[in-house]
Amino acid sequence: MKVKFIAIIGLLLLVQLKSISQTNPVIEKVRQKLALVNDYVAEGVMKTDVSFIKASLGKVKVYYKKPNLIKVKKDGGISLLPKGGVSITMNSLLNTNQYIAIPSGKQVYDGKNLEVYKLVPTDDQLEWVISTLWIDPTESLVYKTFTTTKENGSFEITMEYGAYAAYGLPSKIIFGFNTKDYKLPNGITLEFGDEAPISKEKAKKNKKGTIEITYSKYTINKGVSNASF
Amino acid sequence: MWSIIQIELYKIYKRPRTYIAFGAIAALIWVIQMGLKIDGEAYAAFLMKDINNTLVVDGKVLNGYLICYILLQLLLVHVPLLVALIAADMLSGEANLGTLRLLFTTPYSRTQWVLAKFIAASIYTILLLIWLAALALFLSMFIFGTDDLFLMKSNYVVLIESQDVFWRYVGAFVFASFSLLTVTALGFLMSSLANNSIGPIVATISAIVFFTILSTLNIPLFNVIKPYLFTTHMNNWKEFFDIQVTDNNEAITGSILNIQKIKTSLIVLSVHIILFVGASVVIMKKKDVLS
Numbered sequence: 001m002k003v004k005f006i007a008i009i010g011l012l013l014l015v016q017l018k019s020i021s022q023t024n025p026v027i028e029k030v031r032q033k034l035a036l037v038n039d040y041v042a043e044g045v046m047k048t049d050v051s052f053i054k055a056s057l058g059k060v061k062v063y064y065k066k067p068n069l070i071k072v073k074k075d076g077g078i079s080l081l082p083k084g085g086v087s088i089t090m091n092s093l094l095n096t097n098q099y100i101a102i103p104s105g106k107q108v109y110d111g112k113n114l115e116v117y118k119l120v121p122t123d124d125q126l127e128w129v130i131s132t133l134w135i136d137p138t139e140s141l142v143y144k145t146f147t148t149t150k151e152n153g154s155f156e157i158t159m160e161y162g163a164y165a166a167y168g169l170p171s172k173i174i175f176g177f178n179t180k181d182y183k184l185p186n187g188i189t190l191e192f193g194d195e196a197p198i199s200k201e202k203a204k205k206n207k208k209g210t211i212e213i214t215y216s217k218y219t220i221n222k223g224v225s226n227a228s229f
Numbered sequence: 230m231w232s233i234i235q236i237e238l239y240k241i242y243k244r245p246r247t248y249i250a251f252g253a254i255a256a257l258i259w260v261i262q263m264g265l266k267i268d269g270e271a272y273a274a275f276l277m278k279d280i281n282n283t284l285v286v287d288g289k290v291l292n293g294y295l296i297c298y299i300l301l302q303l304l305l306v307h308v309p310l311l312v313a314l315i316a317a318d319m320l321s322g323e324a325n326l327g328t329l330r331l332l333f334t335t336p337y338s339r340t341q342w343v344l345a346k347f348i349a350a351s352i353y354t355i356l357l358l359i360w361l362a363a364l365a366l367f368l369s370m371f372i373f374g375t376d377d378l379f380l381m382k383s384n385y386v387v388l389i390e391s392q393d394v395f396w397r398y399v400g401a402f403v404f405a406s407f408s409l410l411t412v413t414a415l416g417f418l419m420s421s422l423a424n425n426s427i428g429p430i431v432a433t434i435s436a437i438v439f440f441t442i443l444s445t446l447n448i449p450l451f452n453v454i455k456p457y458l459f460t461t462h463m464n465n466w467k468e469f470f471d472i473q474v475t476d477n478n479e480a481i482t483g484s485i486l487n488i489q490k491i492k493t494s495l496i497v498l499s500v501h502i503i504l505f506v507g508a509s510v511v512i513m514k515k516k517d518v519l520s
Contacts, residue, residue, distance in 0.1 A: 055388035056480040078288030
């Protein structure tokens with residue numbers, strides 16, 4: 001009886017260990033897809049939606065180079081990006097192979113049956129603490145991630161795919177992040193008198209921000225110099 | 230009429246006091262530009278402390294457009310005092326010297342003389358503003374270059390694309406000319422009431438300071454009279470640098486958030502100018518010139 005019990009426990013542990021191993025087939029397929037891309041330059045349009053910022057759409061170029069170099073540059077202007085958020089992409093999460101993947105069930109997202117995985121880094125030096133991935137196992141595409149970092153809070157990234165889905169590259173990416181309060185004393189801005197106080201509703205909305213990039217073109221594996229980063 | 234305007238301009242530019250304002254503006258702008266050139270990054274980092282908690286701002290924030298905005302914020306409050314030095318002396322200075330009586334015996338009417346003096350003072354004011362624009366905008370653009378205008382207001386940030394900025398400065402300077410002409414007209418009115426130079430200058434400066442304080446205080450009692458004070462409207466050149474957003478919080482290029490506010494301010498300032506100059510003409514026509 002005792003031997004049987006130990007055998008069952010051992011078997012369960014083995015199954016569990018196997019399921020959380022880093023060679024999870026779904027993740028591995030996504031990783032292999034992303035590995036096809038050594039570098040890219042993407043052109044797109046960026047939209048900043050933070051309640052205390054009024055900014056128009058701007059053309060951007062996104063430079064990426066394996067394993068985790070990424071830079072978003074606005075075409076001749078000032079760009080606003082979530083602190084630390086842009087650097088944590090699918091490539092930087094999966095290319096390192098320094099994680100344990102834990103299956104966390106299935107969810108229907110945007111009409112698609114997605115598998116949910118939690119990634120826990122095995123390297124203490126990595127910037128992120130935990131990341132949840134919503135993956136379409138048939139297409140091997142990640143549609144959503146939620147990542148918690150050590151120093152820069154949490155980021156939600158949602159992706160839409162189009163012409164470059166074969167490389168695992170999205171046609172649209174939305175970075176969602178928490179914002180902190182913004183307030184400058186009137187003595188510094190020299191604005192006195194008639195400024196209306198922010199409503200409670202707006203103040204609540206202040207806490208969330210998104211940056212949306214819609215890509216129009218990718219130039220893949222044509223080489224990107226390190227000077228671009 | 231043009232000949233007496235020329236005479237008045239000659240008198241203005243013959244006085245050393247005229248150049249104090251030009252010198253003061255040049256010195257102030259140069260000092261601020263030098264300070265920002267040397268230590269501007271620290272200043273920008275201080276301003277962006279709150280934003281940097283959440284976002285990374287990439288680009289040349291401290292560019293000529295922002296420097297000009299900072300300079301205008303600081304200077305357009307104080308330039309009226311420099312304008313008052315000349316405008317408030319236009320009539321009373323002549324009365325003090327005893328030359329007013331001489332002027333009024335010429336074939337030109339008193340109204341013509343008063344208007345010629347006001348036009349001459351206005352030309353001085355506009356030239357001062359052009360001098361300010363040349364140094365604050367064009368020199369800053371030359372020294373610091375140009376980029377998008379990243380404007381940090383008390384409760385929010387406005388990011389205006391570089392190609393959408395210059396016309397706003399043109400609008401702001403045109404608006405500022407109305408503000409300064411109101412001060413010129415006020416100084417002129419004070420000048421018509423006195424027979425010495427110092428009194429009207431001090432009275433004009435005092436009136437500006439007094440009404441500016443009333444305009445900036447958020448006390449309900451004063452809020453009733455605020456819309457009628459010219460000092461409330463003088464700073465509305467800043468409205469050119471606030472833009473409309475769509476329902477998706479997307480800024481609309483080429484838009485102004487509150488254009489009606491600008492129009493109202495221009496009307497209020499114009500009414501003040503007409504009232505002050507009109508009153509000056511009436512006073513001078515009735516004045517018994519004894520000096």
